[in-house]
Amino acid sequence: QLQPVESGGGLVQIGGSLRLSCAASGFTLEDYAIGWFRQAPRKDREAVGCIGSGGSLSYVDSVKGRTTISRDNAKKTVYLQMNALKAEDTAVYYCAVDSDGPPYCSGYASEYEFWGQGTQITVSS
Numbered sequence: 001q002l003q004p005v006e007s008g009g010g011l012v013q014i015g016g017s018l019r020l021s022c023a024a025s026g027f028t029l030e031d032y033a034i035g036w037f038r039q040a041p042r043k044d045r046e047a048v049g050c051i052g053s054g055g056s057l058s059y060v061d062s063v064k065g066r067t068t069i070s071r072d073n074a075k076k077t078v079y080l081q082m083n084a085l086k087a088e089d090t091a092v093y094y095c096a097v098d099s100d101g102p103p104y105c106s107g108y109a110s111e112y113e114f115w116g117q118g119t120q121i122t123v124s125s
Contacts, residue, residue: 009119022095038091054103
C-alpha cells in the first residue's frame with residue numbers, strides 16, 4: 001500500500017511561510033510522482049504542484065514563484081514550501097502518489113491513486 005502521510009499544516013499570517021511534508025510509508029518515494037492538491041471550503045479540489053519520479057516539477061499559476069516542491073530521498077519525504085501566503089491559500093492540503101511512476105508529473109487528480117489524510121493550512125490577517 002502506497003500510503004503518503006502529510007504533516008506541517010497550521011495557522012499562519014498573511015505573508016508568512018509554511019512547509020508541508022509528505023512522508024512515504026512502505027514505499028520508495030523517488031520511484032513515483034507525487035502531487036500536491038488542496039481543497040478550500042465550498043470549492044473543488046485543485047492542483048498545487050507536483051514532482052515526477054525523474055525530478056521534473058510543475059506548479060499551478062496561482063502559486064508559481066512563491067512555492068517550491070522538493071524531495072529528500074534519504075528521508076523519504078517530499079516538501080511543499082509556500083511563501084508569501086495569501087488568505088486564498090487557506091485549504092486542506094493533500095499529497096498523493098501516482099503509482100505509474102512517470103518521470104513527468106500530472107496536475108490531474110485522477111492520475112493519483114493513493115492519497116494522504118490531508119493537513120489544514122489557515123492563513124489569516
